[in-house]
Amino acid sequence: MRVVIAEDLALLRDGLIRLLQAFGFEVVEAVDNGPSLLRALTTHRPDVAVVDVRLPPTFTDEGLRAALEARKQVPGLPVLVLSQHVEQLYARELLSDSTGGIGYLLKDRVSDVSQFVDAVRRVADGGTALDPDVVAQLLTRHAREEPLQRLTPREREVLGLMAEGRSNAAIASAMFVTEKAVSKHTNNIFSKLGLPPSEDDNRRVLAVLTYLGMA
Amino acid sequence: MDGDRRAEIARVGLVTCLRGLVQAVLALAVGIPLFVMTVLSIAFIPLGVGVFLAPASLSALRSFANIQRMWAAEWSGVPVPLPYRPEPANAHNPFRRLWWMLSDPATWRDLLWLVVNMPVGLALGLLPACLLVYGVEGMFVAPWLGQITAYGWGPFWPLEAWGIVGVVAPVALGALLTAVSLPVGPWILKGHALVAQALLSPARTALAERVRELTETRTETVDASAAELRRIERDLHDGAQARLVALSMNIGLAEQLMKQDPEAAQELLAEARSASGQALTELRDLVRGIHPPVLAERGLDGAVRALALSLPLPVEVGVDVPGRAEAPVESAAYFAVAEMLANVVKHSGAGRAWVRIEHTGDRLRMIVGDDGAGGADPASGSGMRGIERRLAAFDGTMAVTSPSGGPTVVTMELPCALSSPKTSPSSGTG
Numbered sequence: 001m002r003v004v005i006a007e008d009l010a011l012l013r014d015g016l017i018r019l020l021q022a023f024g025f026e027v028v029e030a031v032d033n034g035p036s037l038l039r040a041l042t043t044h045r046p047d048v049a050v051v052d053v054r055l056p057p058t059f060t061d062e063g064l065r066a067a068l069e070a071r072k073q074v075p076g077l078p079v080l081v082l083s084q085h086v087e088q089l090y091a092r093e094l095l096s097d098s099t100g101g102i103g104y105l106l107k108d109r110v111s112d113v114s115q116f117v118d119a120v121r122r123v124a125d126g127g128t129a130l131d132p133d134v135v136a137q138l139l140t141r142h143a144r145e146e147p148l149q150r151l152t153p154r155e156r157e158v159l160g161l162m163a164e165g166r167s168n169a170a171i172a173s174a175m176f177v178t179e180k181a182v183s184k185h186t187n188n189i190f191s192k193l194g195l196p197p198s199e200d201d202n203r204r205v206l207a208v209l210t211y212l213g214m215a
Numbered sequence: 216m217d218g219d220r221r222a223e224i225a226r227v228g229l230v231t232c233l234r235g236l237v238q239a240v241l242a243l244a245v246g247i248p249l250f251v252m253t254v255l256s257i258a259f260i261p262l263g264v265g266v267f268l269a270p271a272s273l274s275a276l277r278s279f280a281n282i283q284r285m286w287a288a289e290w291s292g293v294p295v296p297l298p299y300r301p302e303p304a305n306a307h308n309p310f311r312r313l314w315w316m317l318s319d320p321a322t323w324r325d326l327l328w329l330v331v332n333m334p335v336g337l338a339l340g341l342l343p344a345c346l347l348v349y350g351v352e353g354m355f356v357a358p359w360l361g362q363i364t365a366y367g368w369g370p371f372w373p374l375e376a377w378g379i380v381g382v383v384a385p386v387a388l389g390a391l392l393t394a395v396s397l398p399v400g401p402w403i404l405k406g407h408a409l410v411a412q413a414l415l416s417p418a419r420t421a422l423a424e425r426v427r428e429l430t431e432t433r434t435e436t437v438d439a440s441a442a443e444l445r446r447i448e449r450d451l452h453d454g455a456q457a458r459l460v461a462l463s464m465n466i467g468l469a470e471q472l473m474k475q476d477p478e479a480a481q482e483l484l485a486e487a488r489s490a491s492g493q494a495l496t497e498l499r500d501l502v503r504g505i506h507p508p509v510l511a512e513r514g515l516d517g518a519v520r521a522l523a524l525s526l527p528l529p530v531e532v533g534v535d536v537p538g539r540a541e542a543p544v545e546s547a548a549y550f551a552v553a554e555m556l557a558n559v560v561k562h563s564g565a566g567r568a569w570v571r572i573e574h575t576g577d578r579l580r581m582i583v584g585d586d587g588a589g590g591a592d593p594a595s596g597s598g599m600r601g602i603e604r605r606l607a608a609f610d611g612t613m614a615v616t617s618p619s620g621g622p623t624v625v626t627m628e629l630p631c632a633l634s635s636p637k638t639s640p641s642s643g644t645g
Contacts, residue, residue: 053512060512085499085508088524089517108495111488140527 001124004046005030006037006063007082008055012107016050019110023117034062041070041077048124052107053083053090064090075099080123082107086131088138088214095128095214100202103129103165118170128165128205135163138212147193155192158185162208167201228397231404232344234290238407239340241279246333249276253326257317266309273316273325280325280415283332287408287415291401295408298324298417320418328414339407343400350396353389436608439601450501458494462487510549514539518549519570526560531569538633540579547609548572548581551602551627555583558598563587563623574633581627589621602627 003025007013010032017027029040033056041049049070055062067079080103081094094102103123109131110116119129139160142148151159161171168186172179186204190197193211198204249272256272259265277299284295298321306312316322469483502508510518516534523530539545552570559568565587572581593599593615603613611629 054508085503087509087521089509089513089521092524106495108492111491137525141524143527 001048001121002026002028002044002046003120004028004037004040004044004049006032006034006040006049006051006055006066008032008052012052016110019113020050020117020120025120033057034066037063037066038070041066041079042073045074045077048078048080048101048120050080050082050120053081061090064093068093071097071099076101076126078123078126079103080105080120080129082110086133088134091130091134092214095209098206098210100126100128100206104134105129105131106133119165122165122167125202127167127202128209130164130209132160132164135160138163138214142212150192151189155185155189158182159189159208162186162189162205163212163214165205224398228343228347228400231290231400232347234286235340235343235400235404235407237340238286238404239337242332242336242340245279246329246336249279250326250329250333253329260313266313270309270312270316273322276322276325276329280328283328283411284415287411291405291408293405293408293412295412295415296417298415324414324418328411331410331414335410336407339403339410342403343396346392346396346399350389350392350394353385353392355389432604432607435604439604447501447505450497454497455494455501458490458497462490462494465490506546507549510545515545515548515572519552519572522549522553522556523570526556526568528560528565529567530556531567533569533571535573536579536633537574538635540629540631540633544579544609544629544631547605547611548579548627548629551606551611551613552581552583554598554602555625555627558591559583559585559587559623562591563589563621565621565623574631577630577632579629579631581629582624583627584622584624586622588619589617589623590619591615591617591623591625 001024003020005013005016005020005027007016007030013030013032017030020027028044028046031037031040035057037049037051037055040046049067051063051067053061053063055066064081067081071077071079075097076099078101079094081090082105083090084107086104086106091104094104101123103119105116105119109119122129139148139156148156157175158171161174166174168179168182172182175182187197189195190207195207195211198207252272253269253276256265256268260269281297284297287293287295298319300315300319300321303311303315306315465483465487469480469487472480472483507518507522509521513521515536519534520532523532540548552572556568556570559565563585565585568583568585570581570583572579574580591599593603593613599613599615605611606613606627606629609629609631611627613628614626615623617623617625
């Protein structure tokens, strides 16, 4: 799998390269600023890009802008955005075109290597990887609403993991239950929220995020 | 020595009399024509010719006032600082020059002084000389001249009807008056200088008020930022720093155990990873409190929208600010809005809130409203007091209307200029 990395701190950039290479990714280019990132994304058209939000030359949201611009030129280009802080605002902007292949995680999550690599693969496959912090805020915001109140605590937990973009199998292993039990929960959730049932993981995640007003 | 002093007093007294006479003469001889000229030239501005005449006569008025300022300082030791606004770069343009002079309150205070100085300058200017002349007259002229001719002027002497007393008394009283008038003269002149100082100095009250206000807000700001630094230091010391120490200890221990007890080593490493996660979370919260990253990245608009999205109630955000304010002002504005919204969440019981931020003239206005219970009192909450202080450091203001039963509307204003507009990606967020 071909990856482009954008990170301005050499230490982190080298760490990411080493980590992804160790898991069989091919790092086609690692850049350290916004304009190079846009060029690398549009010329290499990688299977997935791992992008830091804040990059030179402005040290603002250069990376995010470059990623959004690249996805405008190459629709559906999978991008996993990393940041020291997560904002619902940015998550919305990333998810706004509803084409999938989007990840948005705190940099801290890299420390859980297997989960992180899983997220990169998921995004490369056109899936979603949303940071638990963003999801938690999202659920708090909608907690008072009537349909969500009808969910059991267990179902709400499943909903959160689903919103993060995880498959039934991943949810099952995270909750130490069988996949069957998870799919029972998801069916309940979908019927309680009045969403059309779907077997496709990605479409299911987007449905949940749309319901929560995110995508 | 004593004689020297007396001679000096006499010399100063005489000089003072002359100076007073000069001032008295100028008060009318220059004052009246100057006043008429100034008023007429200003009145002629609508006719066009005044545009050129008024700056000329106002310049003359300033020169005359400047002479008075110089004399007040040199003769009486009463400093009268120049109150005029600095001349603008484009003052060769007659209209700009006219506007510069007419819009300066000092111009009108000059004119007021000119009028007041006519009677006051005349009276106080003549007084020292009159006292001296009258005393001298009592000593040398009145007792003798009265004998020779019908001598009509003066209320005190001659005292013809009193015989010898009528001769002695004017001499004694005249000597006394002369002796007193010489040292008193400078005080009278100083009185005149003080009148000039009152009108010709920069408007003192507003200035003093401003200094007091600045001193106060500066002290509060310095105190607040010292307390803030102290808090950050404590948070770092007890939080992230302590966790990093534990982290490096765990890693060191894991390194030791790697060979003998790989399982224990793995456990320690897992612990270390979770400790690093907590340290990062704490650092992130700390950074948010100092300067939210999204504010640096997206400015006030994006930061307030991001904040609104993270709150557990719907917040409608409208921002109309074409450009970015200076970073410190932007930060103060952001924290003011953030604190207000935190209050809404904590205290108001509101179902929804709204924020409007706009820039009009040279002021940034932030309005935060909610449909909650109202009854918010800026005097009682330390949060609101903190915002007021934060805003005051930038000459900002805050007004709260919060009737019992709601709604609450808080209007905050900060004077600020904007830098050139910065493009931001269009986003479907609201």
